[in-house]
Amino acid sequence: MSLVVSGLSISIGGTLVVDDISFSVPDGQRFGIIGESGSGKSMTALALLGLLPEEALVTGSILYQDRELVGLRDRDFAAVRGDQIGIVFQEPQTALSPLRRLGAQMTAALRIHYTLSRAQAQEAAIDLATRVGLPNPESIVRAYPHQVSGGQRQRAAIAAAIAAGPDLLVADEPTTALDVTVQAEILDLFRRLSEEGGTSLIFITHDLAVLRQIADRMIVLDGGRVVEQGSVTSVLRNPQHPSTRALVAAAHATAWKRPEARP
Amino acid sequence: MSRPSAAPMERAPFIAPRHRSWVIRLLRHPTGAVSLGVIAIVCLAAAVSFVWTPYNPSSADAYARWLAPSGAHLLGTDAVGRDTLSRLMLGARVTVVVATVATALAAVCGTVLAVVGTFSYRVVREPIAVLIDVLIAFPTLLIAMMLAASFGGSTAVVIVAVGISNGVNIARVLRPEIRQVAGSDFVRAARACGVSKPGILWRHILPGVTPVFIVQLSLTAALSILAEAGLSFLGFGAPSASSSWGRMLAETQKYVTAYPLAVVWPGLAVTITVLAFHLLGDALREVTDPQLTRYDGTNRAMRQLRTLVGPR
Numbered sequence: 370m371s372l373v374v375s376g377l378s379i380s381i382g383g384t385l386v387v388d389d390i391s392f393s394v395p396d397g398q399r400f401g402i403i404g405e406s407g408s409g410k411s412m413t414a415l416a417l418l419g420l421l422p423e424e425a426l427v428t429g430s431i432l433y434q435d436r437e438l439v440g441l442r443d444r445d446f447a448a449v450r451g452d453q454i455g456i457v458f459q460e461p462q463t464a465l466s467p468l469r470r471l472g473a474q475m476t477a478a479l480r481i482h483y484t485l486s487r488a489q490a491q492e493a494a495i496d497l498a499t500r501v502g503l504p505n506p507e508s509i510v511r512a513y514p515h516q517v518s519g520g521q522r523q524r525a526a527i528a529a530a531i532a533a534g535p536d537l538l539v540a541d542e543p544t545t546a547l548d549v550t551v552q553a554e555i556l557d558l559f560r561r562l563s564e565e566g567g568t569s570l571i572f573i574t575h576d577l578a579v580l581r582q583i584a585d586r587m588i589v590l591d592g593g594r595v596v597e598q599g600s601v602t603s604v605l606r607n608p609q610h611p612s613t614r615a616l617v618a619a620a621h622a623t624a625w626k627r628p629e630a631r632p
Numbered sequence: 633m634s635r636p637s638a639a640p641m642e643r644a645p646f647i648a649p650r651h652r653s654w655v656i657r658l659l660r661h662p663t664g665a666v667s668l669g670v671i672a673i674v675c676l677a678a679a680v681s682f683v684w685t686p687y688n689p690s691s692a693d694a695y696a697r698w699l700a701p702s703g704a705h706l707l708g709t710d711a712v713g714r715d716t717l718s719r720l721m722l723g724a725r726v727t728v729v730v731a732t733v734a735t736a737l738a739a740v741c742g743t744v745l746a747v748v749g750t751f752s753y754r755v756v757r758e759p760i761a762v763l764i765d766v767l768i769a770f771p772t773l774l775i776a777m778m779l780a781a782s783f784g785g786s787t788a789v790v791i792v793a794v795g796i797s798n799g800v801n802i803a804r805v806l807r808p809e810i811r812q813v814a815g816s817d818f819v820r821a822a823r824a825c826g827v828s829k830p831g832i833l834w835r836h837i838l839p840g841v842t843p844v845f846i847v848q849l850s851l852t853a854a855l856s857i858l859a860e861a862g863l864s865f866l867g868f869g870a871p872s873a874s875s876s877w878g879r880m881l882a883e884t885q886k887y888v889t890a891y892p893l894a895v896v897w898p899g900l901a902v903t904i905t906v907l908a909f910h911l912l913g914d915a916l917r918e919v920t921d922p923q924l925t926r927y928d929g930t931n932r933a934m935r936q937l938r939t940l941v942g943p944r
């Protein structure tokens with residue numbers, strides 16, 4: 370078992386935003402977390418990387434490769450971030466610094482966890498840009514974020530997350546801010562990256578139609594609790610909880626608009 | 633399996649546009665270039681004064697009192713017959729030293745206060761916030777007078793007073809900026825890559841607040857020159873033997889009705905230099921603002937022209 374979350378609770382300022390959730394993701398699996406807005410998906414993702422706001426109180430256990438992450442000092446957590454667990458956020462517009470070139474930002478994790486010469490870093494940046502399907506890798510690594518499109522920015526953010534080859538990649542609604550055709554391409558990219566590198570993936574979304582294209586197993590969050598779990602196909606076929614049914618209905622309503630990459 | 637090459641929907645080929653550094657953009661900015669030129673002239677005058685001035689700036693000449701500007705004395709002479717241009721060049725030294733040292737002091741004070749006041753433990757952070765609010769209430773002049781009362785009037789007192797009061801001001805301006813950058817998504821994304829907290833400060837936060845910071849520095853330089861002139865005028869600054877623009881104003885103001893030009897020269901020197909630093913601040917604000925410069929244009933007029941003419 371690669372990641373085992375058990376009894377995880379997060380409270381911020383006295384309110385319980387994540388309430389006693391448990392799930393596990395074996396090595397190489399693609400796992401989905403779905404839920405309405407405000408159900409605690411992002412808080413769960415941030416807890417996996419120790420990036421919760423300072424005032425957040427975390428209890429329970431997050432075991433990653435048999436190592437307890439809850440209560441880890443920030444300095445020790447920094448050694449895990451990027452190297453063993455990477456994350457891609459929702460907003461490609463703001464996830465990259467406007468002041469640094471894409472190449473430098475894509476190789477940040479590499480340069481922190483390994484010692485690289487300038488030439489090696491440049492080479493790695495071009496290699497990463499190629500892997501995430503950025504056009505003209507040699508010149509785009511020298512571009513600034515405002516000089517490329519939203520989809521290209523998200524590809525760069527994904528490159529930054531996978532740079533140091535983490536075994537677990539967390540994706541927090543990485544396609545929500547993108548238009549539908551770009552969405553499908555980014556989903557393809559995630560699928561390819563996890564297949565190529567045997568990387569586990571935790572894919573967070575509020576869109577079941579997206580989730581069924583990428584994940585094998587899933588949990589449904591509602592108000593910070595796990596209300597349903599199982600394989601994606603079984604949950605889709607036979608939703609039990611009202612909030613799952615609402616998500617299924619929403620997915621059906623939009624399904625005809627979505628050019629599905631793969632059923 | 634999809635290819636790892638360019639996706640069909642995205643606009644290829646990609647050519648990274650030229651990205652000019654803000655230094656070059658500043659040199660191409662009209663008021664930026666002019667104000668830099670003025671500041672360069674003042675610095676040059678101060679430097680040259682060490683090796684050459686038209687006359688010995690401190691040698692009095694009873695037969696050359698209150699001379700009007702002429703070929704021999706370009707800007708005339710003062711009450712004891714000293715050459716005004718030579719004394720202005722000498723005064724430029726004080727101005728340059730005060731502006732440089734006071735601004736450097738303010739920069740260090742301001743950055744340290746702002747950074748420590750944002751990131752350290754609560755027991756340190758909160759007193760600093762209070763200290764900033766309290767010190768802000770004390771004007772530079774008051775701090776200088778209090779220092780001068782205990783240490784005597786000197787250029788050093790002026791520098792310390794201006795450095796501290798403007799440092800506090802810079803801290804007050806920087807703190808919300810720092811907090812904003814620190815809370816931004818890209819800082820969180822960088823932390824997610826494993827960048828340590830000092831790394832975040834160095835690579836993201838300080839560069840992020842640099843535009844605001846350098847604008848504040850140029851304003852500090854302007855204020856320090858004004859404060860030096862004002863304090864010397866009031867007798868808290870440069871000792872009377874030395875020649876600072878403020879002292880020149882103090883010495884000549886009694887005769888302003890009889891020899892107005894004698895007051896005009898140091899007055900102009902102060903005004904133009906202070907104005908230059910203010911304009912430099914404005915120009916810096918424009919060339920460092922990523923919103924205004926994202927199309928790598930040198931200035932707004934060029935950009936408007938480009939929109940009119942259409943994309944290249």
Ligand SMILES: Nc1ncnc2c1ncn2[C@@H]1O[C@H](COP(=O)(O)OP(=O)(O)OP(=O)(O)O)[C@@H](O)[C@H]1O
Nearest residue numbers: 381386404405406407408409410411412413422575
């Ligand atoms: N900094 C914070 N302080 C206090 N409460 C917060 C903070 N951030 C989020 N919350 C609360 O935590 C709850 C869960 O938020 P979270 O961001 O995890 O939702 P989410 O499932 O990711 O929603 P979305 O789909 O909109 O991204 C929400 O009710 C929110 O109000």
Ligand SMILES: [Mg+2]
Nearest residue numbers: 410411541542
């Ligand atoms: Mg969220």
